[in-house]
Amino acid sequence: MKRIIYTILAVLVLLIGIAFAIQNKQVIELNYYFGLTWSGPLSLALLTSFAIGVVAGYLASLRMVVRMQRQLVQARKEIRQIEQEVINLRALPIKDVI
Secondary structure, eight states, X not given: XXXXXXXXXXXXXXXXXXXXHHHOOOEEEEEOGGGOEEEEEHHHHHHHHHHHHHHHHHHHHXXXXXXXXXXXXXXXXXXXXXXXXXXXXXXXXOOOOO
């Protein structure tokens, strides 16, 4: 069910983006540092800035994701060790205390 909803949302966003690009065909001029300029359609400039933002967000979260994966590997290793210890303790014979 989630997959269907996500697919419908993706198609809807794509259609809105295409309609935006068609409605905004005007050419804009962007001025960069050091005297660099670029002229192109508004939709391309917005798409480029969005893509740069997505890449920057991904790179910013990458460090945390790698750290979490490392912690997950360590936790799984500890779980295996504890499970083996439990198996070993269950295998010990029971001695009467009295």
